[in-house]
Amino acid sequence: MDLVSHDMLNDNQAILSYLELILATPGLDKRTLDYLRKAVTHVRSSSLRIQNVNTIVNARKANTTAVGSSDLWDAVEASSKELEVIFPSRKVTIRRAQRGAKAPVTGGNIVKELLVTIMESVVKLDPGTDVVLDLKVSEDPGYGKRGWTVTIEDPRVKLPAVVRDTDIDSVHTKDSSLAPRVSGLLFAKMAADALGGDFDIQPSSGAAKGASFVLKLRRAEGQ
Amino acid sequence: MTSVLIVDDEMFIVELYRDILQLRGYKVMGTAFDGEEALRKYTNASDKPDVIIMDHRMPVMNGVQATKEIMRMNPRQKVIFVSADVLVEKEARDAGAVEFLPKPFRMDDLIEKMQKISSG
Numbered sequence: 001m002d003l004v005s006h007d008m009l010n011d012n013q014a015i016l017s018y019l020e021l022i023l024a025t026p027g028l029d030k031r032t033l034d035y036l037r038k039a040v041t042h043v044r045s046s047s048l049r050i051q052n053v054n055t056i057v058n059a060r061k062a063n064t065t066a067v068g069s070s071d072l073w074d075a076v077e078a079s080s081k082e083l084e085v086i087f088p089s090r091k092v093t094i095r096r097a098q099r100g101a102k103a104p105v106t107g108g109n110i111v112k113e114l115l116v117t118i119m120e121s122v123v124k125l126d127p128g129t130d131v132v133l134d135l136k137v138s139e140d141p142g143y144g145k146r147g148w149t150v151t152i153e154d155p156r157v158k159l160p161a162v163v164r165d166t167d168i169d170s171v172h173t174k175d176s177s178l179a180p181r182v183s184g185l186l187f188a189k190m191a192a193d194a195l196g197g198d199f200d201i202q203p204s205s206g207a208a209k210g211a212s213f214v215l216k217l218r219r220a221e222g223q
Numbered sequence: 224m225t226s227v228l229i230v231d232d233e234m235f236i237v238e239l240y241r242d243i244l245q246l247r248g249y250k251v252m253g254t255a256f257d258g259e260e261a262l263r264k265y266t267n268a269s270d271k272p273d274v275i276i277m278d279h280r281m282p283v284m285n286g287v288q289a290t291k292e293i294m295r296m297n298p299r300q301k302v303i304f305v306s307a308d309v310l311v312e313k314e315a316r317d318a319g320a321v322e323f324l325p326k327p328f329r330m331d332d333l334i335e336k337m338q339k340i341s342s343g
Contacts, residue, residue: 006280009307010233013327017239020330021246047327051309058310068313085329109309109325 005054012047016040037088044086045120052117052187055110060194067195068108069220072137072148073099079115080135083123086116087131092123096135103137103148104220107195111217114191118152118199118213121184126157140216147197147218155210164203164211188215225341226252226270230261230289231278231305240276243330249337258284262292271297274340276333279306279315287311287318294319301340303333 022028023036058067080094105111123131134153140146163171163182169189171182185201192199197217204210227249229240234256241251252272255261258281265271275293279286290302304312304320305328312323322336 006307009326010236013307014235014239016327017243017330021243043327051307051325054307055309067310109312113309 001057002054005050008050009047012043012050016043016047019043034089041086041088048086048113048117048120049183051113052184052191055113056187056190056194058110067106067110069104069106070108070111072103072105072111072150072217075105075111075115076135076137076150078112079119082112082116083119086120087123090123091130092119093130093132094119094135095132097137100137103139105148105217106197106220107217110191110195114188114215115150117184117191118188118215121182121188122152122154122157122213124184125159126154128156131156147216150215150217152213152215153211154213155204157211158209159201159203159211163201168199168201185213188213192216224248224250225273225337226250227337228253228255228261228265228268228272228275230255230258230275230281230286232256232281233278236278240333244337247334257281258286258289258292261289265293266296271300273301274337275300275302277302277304277315277320279304279308279311287314290315290318290320303336303340305333 019036019040023033076096080096083092083094107114119133122133131154136151138149140149160182168182168185171186188199192215195217197215200214202212202214227244229237229251231237231240237254241254244251252270253264253268255264261275261277262284277286277290286304286306290304293300293302302320303322303324304315305324305326306315307326309325315323321340324333324336
């Protein structure tokens with residue numbers, strides 16, 4: 001799996017770069033440019049899926065110490081920037097909390113991938129062209145060996161009914177046709193579990209839309 | 224003109240970097256398909272490259288090992304590490320890489336990092 005995903009990412013690198021070269025060609029009409037930008041978005045999206053599979057494989061085969069640690073605030077900043085690139089045709093605003101003291105969490109680079117995937121999934125489930133996500137980080141002394149909680153709120157996100165009523169990790173067993181739409185959220189759950197943390201979706205009570213996406217991460221060992 | 228050594232075991236990736244970097248005005252002074260070949264070319268080069276673009280997963284010698292060896296010869300050498308394996312970033316930076324780009328990346332991001340290195 002590891003080798004296959006490595007080769008697929010190399011192929012995507014070539015596709016992405018040649019699309020970029022074509023995009024830089026002067027005189028392209030607007031429709032062609034739109035098609036090319038959409039193709040770029042899909043290559044990036046496909047790469048993220050491949051990386052996610054790879055990440056889960058690595059997180060599961062390594063112990064949590066082996067995957068390393070990272071500063072949660074760095075991961076929040078990097079993932080927010082990456083999200084803007086993923087959706088060039090939509091205006092995505094991330095209102096995030098002011099950077100706090102260093103927050104070392106278990107997960108190394110996986111943490112950024114996790115945040116990108118969660119936010120990407122939320123944006124895809126939000127029907128609006130302009131999307132505003134509220135991202136909060138709080139220290140969670142009551143959680144396991146102490147850790148941090150990242151809460152991403154979107155008051156307009158429309159969760160499929162089965163996602164509202166079922167634990168995310170069993171959604172695909174209830175309705176397999178949903179799996180592609182919520183694969184990012186499934187990944188988040190699997191990756192968070194593999195890191196000794198947790199991921200949960202809390203739909204707004206009594207409303208047909210809106211939800212909080214809550215990621216819990218363990219404090220890095222020895223920190 | 225900033226000179227570059229490209230190290231990657233995939234021929235199509237080497238060609239891609241070479242074409243784009245040359246289009247953007249960089250001098251591609253050489254290519255290598257594994258870490259050992261990169262070391263040999265680096266050692267034999269009378270003019271060292273300003274920047275080395277280094278892949279990780281390659282036969283014979285991987286990118287982290289090759290970076291360590293090159294940094295041992297020349298601690299001031301600038302290495303941009305590129306890899307599909309995001310988990311190798313810390314190892315790459317510990318080995319001496321100044322930048323890390325996970326594949327696939329935008330070529331503009333690579334160029335931006337090259338410019339940063341050249342102006343620094």
